[in-house]
Amino acid sequence: MKIKYLLAIVALTSVAACSKSTEQASGGGEDTAAAGGDKVDMKAAKAFFSEQCTVCHGESGKGDGPGATADPKPRDFTDKAWQGSVDDDHISKTILGGGAAVGKSPIMTAFPQLNDKPKVVAGLVKVVRGFGK
Numbered sequence: 001m002k003i004k005y006l007l008a009i010v011a012l013t014s015v016a017a018c019s020k021s022t023e024q025a026s027g028g029g030e031d032t033a034a035a036g037g038d039k040v041d042m043k044a045a046k047a048f049f050s051e052q053c054t055v056c057h058g059e060s061g062k063g064d065g066p067g068a069t070a071d072p073k074p075r076d077f078t079d080k081a082w083q084g085s086v087d088d089d090h091i092s093k094t095i096l097g098g099g100a101a102v103g104k105s106p107i108m109t110a111f112p113q114l115n116d117k118p119k120v121v122a123g124l125v126k127v128v129r130g131f132g133k
Contacts, residue, residue, distance in 0.1 A: 045123025052111065053124075061131030070107050083132030091125045 050059075058065040061077035068074050075082065093101050096115060099108030114121050 077131035
């Protein structure tokens, strides 16, 4: 049991260590039109997901990243039932405020540094939604 918690702490520490380079990566990128004419920074969103989210959620979004030893397990974004049960605002709130913001595990890290980057958050929502197709 102690090993699982140690691995979770190591994974979260690596997430924190990458945040500075991620902030730099999310400073610019390609904007693409989204529904409603809003802009989405997919380049920065994909870079952020790769650097921050894959630690737990894995590259394929199945919740099988190297930090997925925590209990509870990270969300499997390929789960169609879950995809249908949440709206985009819920996903955004989870990204910005972490699991605790939506009544889930506080192990899911909050990313408040994205509060002033709505194009990146919108892109991350699209990335998460993309796993459910």
